[in-house]
Amino acid sequence: MASGGSLFGTGPNGVFRRTVPRPETESERRMVRVLGLPQLTMIGVGAIIGAGIFSLAGAVARDIAGPAVLVSFLIAGAASLCAAFAYAEFAGMVPRAGSSYTYAAAVLGEVVGWIIGWDLLLEYTAIVATVSIGMSGYVGYLLEVVGVDLPLWMQGAPGTGEGHRVDLIAMLICLGVAWLLNRGTRTSARVDVVLTAVKIAVVLLVVVVGLSRVDFGNLEPFAPFGWGGAVTGAATVFFAVFGYDALSTAAEESVDARRLLPKAMVLSLAISMVLYVLACVVLTGMVHYTQVDPDSGFSSAFSSVGLQGVAVVIAVGAVLGIVTVSFSFMMGASRLWYALSRDGLMPKWFGELHPVRRVPHRATWILGVVSAVLAGLLPVEEAAELTNIGVLFAFVLVCAAVVVLRYRRPDLPRGFRCPGMPVVPVLGVLFSAWLMSFLSGETWLRLGMWLVLGLVVYALYGYRNTRRVMPGGSVDLSELPGRR
Numbered sequence: 001m002a003s004g005g006s007l008f009g010t011g012p013n014g015v016f017r018r019t020v021p022r023p024e025t026e027s028e029r030r031m032v033r034v035l036g037l038p039q040l041t042m043i044g045v046g047a048i049i050g051a052g053i054f055s056l057a058g059a060v061a062r063d064i065a066g067p068a069v070l071v072s073f074l075i076a077g078a079a080s081l082c083a084a085f086a087y088a089e090f091a092g093m094v095p096r097a098g099s100s101y102t103y104a105a106a107v108l109g110e111v112v113g114w115i116i117g118w119d120l121l122l123e124y125t126a127i128v129a130t131v132s133i134g135m136s137g138y139v140g141y142l143l144e145v146v147g148v149d150l151p152l153w154m155q156g157a158p159g160t161g162e163g164h165r166v167d168l169i170a171m172l173i174c175l176g177v178a179w180l181l182n183r184g185t186r187t188s189a190r191v192d193v194v195l196t197a198v199k200i201a202v203v204l205l206v207v208v209v210g211l212s213r214v215d216f217g218n219l220e221p222f223a224p225f226g227w228g229g230a231v232t233g234a235a236t237v238f239f240a241v242f243g244y245d246a247l248s249t250a251a252e253e254s255v256d257a258r259r260l261l262p263k264a265m266v267l268s269l270a271i272s273m274v275l276y277v278l279a280c281v282v283l284t285g286m287v288h289y290t291q292v293d294p295d296s297g298f299s300s301a302f303s304s305v306g307l308q309g310v311a312v313v314i315a316v317g318a319v320l321g322i323v324t325v326s327f328s329f330m331m332g333a334s335r336l337w338y339a340l341s342r343d344g345l346m347p348k349w350f351g352e353l354h355p356v357r358r359v360p361h362r363a364t365w366i367l368g369v370v371s372a373v374l375a376g377l378l379p380v381e382e383a384a385e386l387t388n389i390g391v392l393f394a395f396v397l398v399c400a401a402v403v404v405l406r407y408r409r410p411d412l413p414r415g416f417r418c419p420g421m422p423v424v425p426v427l428g429v430l431f432s433a434w435l436m437s438f439l440s441g442e443t444w445l446r447l448g449m450w451l452v453l454g455l456v457v458y459a460l461y462g463y464r465n466t467r468r469v470m471p472g473g474s475v476d477l478s479e480l481p482g483r484r
Contacts (some may be wrong), residue, residue: 010474015463016109018474020094020102020420037260037267043245044268046196050325052240052316053203053279058297059380061280065233066224066289070280072233073241077273079234079435080241082428083395084269085418086402087245088262092415093477100245100394101336105343106477108401114345114462116394117336118454121391122447124333125367127219127239128174128240128326130383133157136170136375137295137316145312156295160379170375177326178368181334182354182361195324200275201236205310206298207278210269213305214285224289235438239387240276243325244268262416294380330367337363344469345462385443392432393447401426412477 010017011088035043061069090103101120105113143150152163162359223230244265283292286301293300298318338360341351354361374383402421405412418424436444 006278010109012467012471012473014109014473015111015323016173017039017472018106018108018477019110019113019470020106020475020477035260036255037264039266040197040260043272044264045271046199046324047243047245047328048241048268048272049132049196049199049203049275050134050243050322051242052134052237053276054298054322055137055295056130056237056240056380056384057276057280057283058292059294060233060236061284061289061297062292062294063381064225067219067280067284068223068225068227068230069233069237069284069289070277071223071227071230072237073273073276073280074229075234076238076241076435077269077276079395079428079431080238080269081266082424083242083399084244084265085397086399086425086428088265088416089264089402089406089414089418090398091261092259092414092417100398101339104397104401106475108397110466111458111475112397112401114340114458115451115454116397117340117345118457119390119394119447119451120336121340122327122450123334123387123394125371126374126383126387126390127329127376128177128333128367128371129170130239130380130387131322131325131329132170132173132177132371132375133167133378133380133383135173135319135326137293138299138318138322139169139173141296141299141315142312142319145315149252157367157377157379162474163289166376169375171332171372173323173326174330174372174375175368177330180328180365181331181364181368183357183360190225195320197375198317199324201280201319202314202321203275205317206282206302206314207275209307209310210282210286210298211278213302213307214282216285218285218288228260231435234436235379235388235392235435236384236433239384239391240318241269241273242391243272243328300405329369330364333367334360337367342469344466345458347461364450382440382443385439386446389436389439389443389447392436396429396436399425399432 006014008014008016036441041477057069057073060072061067065072086098087103090100090107092105094103101113101117103113104116112372140150140155150169152161153165153170155161156164157167225232279298283297283301285303291304296318297317299311299315302314337346338353340346341348341360341363350363351360351365352362353359374386378386402418402425406418406421
């Protein structure tokens with residue numbers, strides 16, 4: 001092992017020292033362990049199902065993959081499953097809140113944890129923007145139903161339609177979510193389950209009613225953009241099959257994190273994939289892919305076959321369902337920023353809690369403004385790509401880390417063991433890298449600039465400051481308790 005003075009060692013001065021946030025010692029600040037497998041699974045489904053099915057599926061079907069959009073979801077789901085197994089093994093080893101930032105810092109070292117945490121800030125913010133764009137289309141549809149016609153300039157980002165200058169509704173949604181979060185709103189597990197049930201009910205309504213109106217002639221040609229279009233579509237919709245990571249933020253509220261979190265991650269992905277595939281068949285079977293509305297795909301499809309009432313129900317359900325995803329990821333991003341500030345990697349100012357409402361209000365407002373700018377000025381496909389490259393980058397690191405740790409520390413207690421080692425996590429790396437290759441050069445450039453900026457922040461501030469906040473060398477993962 002490298003000496004404590006080595007910059008690239010695991011000692012107190014090394015950038016690869018392994019750190020874990022200290023548990024709260026005061027009982028009034030400690031989270032209550034109440035979540036079982038059903039609640040955790042519903043939280044995962046709630047984080048996965050959102051704009052991906054209600055909006056992005058339509059945009060990808062029309063412009064990228066055609067009816068083969070269902071193949072896009074299957075490819076993305078296969079890649080996501082490999083990574084889900086890797087995440088599940090981490091969750092079974094490090095039962096602490098903090099997402100993959102906490103996992104990486106505890107297993108791979110501080111600098112790797114910082115890179116993933118910095119990456120997740122961009123990813124979560126872009127997810128909020130993407131989801132808000134998807135919600136904007138359904139809000140616009142509902143306004144049209146009641147006779148409200150918005151000016152063209154505020155109906156979409158530049159390049160998304162004639163006269164479009166900004167997606168004002170999407171911007172207002174982002175700012176509205178930030179405002180509500182700063183009111184001190186706390187979403188209980190019961191509310192999460194109810195809202196997720198509403199979303200699932202709407203998707204089932206789409207499937208049950210829509211299958212009776214499917215014209216299989218609309219599925220021809222099945223892959224009008226070629227199979228390359230289906231793969232490109234997979235890279236675009238990837239964020240729609242990722243959300244189980246949100247479960248890791250509930251680790252300290254699970255009755256048995258080591259055992260239940262891995263199961264909930266896999267179950268939530270499986271349930272969501274079945275719903276995604278059935279919904280894609282309905283969408284491209286009810287109307288020809290060239291006629292799919294990229295903004296409010298399902299509502300417009302049902303309206304076109306004379307089911308106006310069902311279309312309105314779907315639009316309302318989509319708005320209610322999608323807004324929970326915005327809340328989940330903006331809250332996750334603000335709590336991640338709070339964690340980075342708490343651990344000394346970013347200035348304490350960003351993580352300060354409101355004196356009355358006890359929420360990280362500064363971080364939340366910054367995230368709200370940045371996501372609003374992205375939502376207002378980027379088309380949904382570009383916002384989704386920005387999300388996906390961050391997700392895929394994190395997947396590559398997590399999958400690779402599971403392989404390394406399994407052979408370096410086989411003695412560590414694991415609540416879940418990734419099957420097919422090392423084939424499954426290696427496939428996760430290859431799948432993720434392959435999908436990343438289909439993303440645009442501009443998206444790669446944006447990620448590269450963001451990561452370089454992150455390394456500069458770490459070198460100039462985080463490295464020295466975190467040693468004042470969390471002094472000492474590497475932690476021993478084998479001493480982490482699974483339940484209290």
